[in-house]
Amino acid sequence: MNRTLPPAPDRRATLRCLGSLGLIGLGSLAGCASAPSPADHAAETPVLDLKRYFDGRVLAHGVFTDRGGKVKRRFVVTMDCRWDGPRGTLDERFAYSDGSTERRVWTVIDHGGGRYTGTAADVKGEAEGRAAGNALQWRYTLKLPVDGTVYEVQFDDWMYLIDDQVMLNKAVMSKFGIRLGEVTLAFHKPAAR
Template identity: 60%
Template sequence: MSSLLKKMCAAVCSVLCLASCAGLDVTAYRDEKPALDLRQYFNGKIDAWGMFQDRSGKVIKRFHVVIDARWQGDKGTLDERFSYSDGSTQQRIWTLVRQPDGNYIGTAADVVGEARGELSGNALRWRYVMALPVDGKVYNVDFDDWMYLMDDKIMLNRSVMSKFGVRLGEVTLSFSKP
């Protein structure tokens, strides 16, 4: 295959990938039940189990997260404590603020700027940039993060990570309330 043809194929694939990401709108879930109320679900202790897969689908890391979530009015704090399969640990503290339109803004120390959360029906879509340390360097990676409330105890989460529109991998989580 010629170099020009390879470049053209790569460009077409990139455009198709970007177009497919832009096509899904959270309002498609507006009639889905049970309706997700972040202040209700993320309140108290929540356990989550997850994994990170690279772009080939290989599981790179598994983890458990214990979340302590509290709200005062429209402002919430999610204190996340991660335990990874390689023995490492991490803490992330999110501050979430419910906006007048019912959507959310989120901040955390390793989030670049603000996370934007759109809520509709049983679904929440977070979009943000996270500063991820990898092998002594820090990379700003785009997250397209979807959460789906299954019932009053279980929520599923799938995040696609990308850089410059190129898919790097996925994070999958299952949240469980006692």
């Protein structure tokens, strides 16, 4: 990932949002502060079923971009996924464009009703997921080693099922509420035979 932490964020967008209050009124405060929710996608199809999509081999291609939008890393992820009842194992193997590799093994629990939790060796505590319609929001804190120091960074992942084979993923990485960059992934699941 990004080798250095970025400087303080550009506050112009926040100031523009707050400045609009004087022109438009207090009603715009909700527009500035509202955040998307999985429930916003409840009517979208096809419906995302993690146990069905992440079953067998899944391939993903992605990029990490810094706060300015510059691509810092490209990578391919090969995932081997299996489920035993409500418990899933997602074994991710990353191959980066610089030749480095990484592995993360998730244990995911389907609690029903669109609620998921997950753990992995480099994730602090438990990841929390909520799904509705074709979307999943997945939040967690990753322990990210950089030059001998481990930083805890937060990920806010959004996954959108496009069809039976393709899912898109956009994740915002932040620290202390400051946006550090984004990860964009395109998952591809081979067609069932």
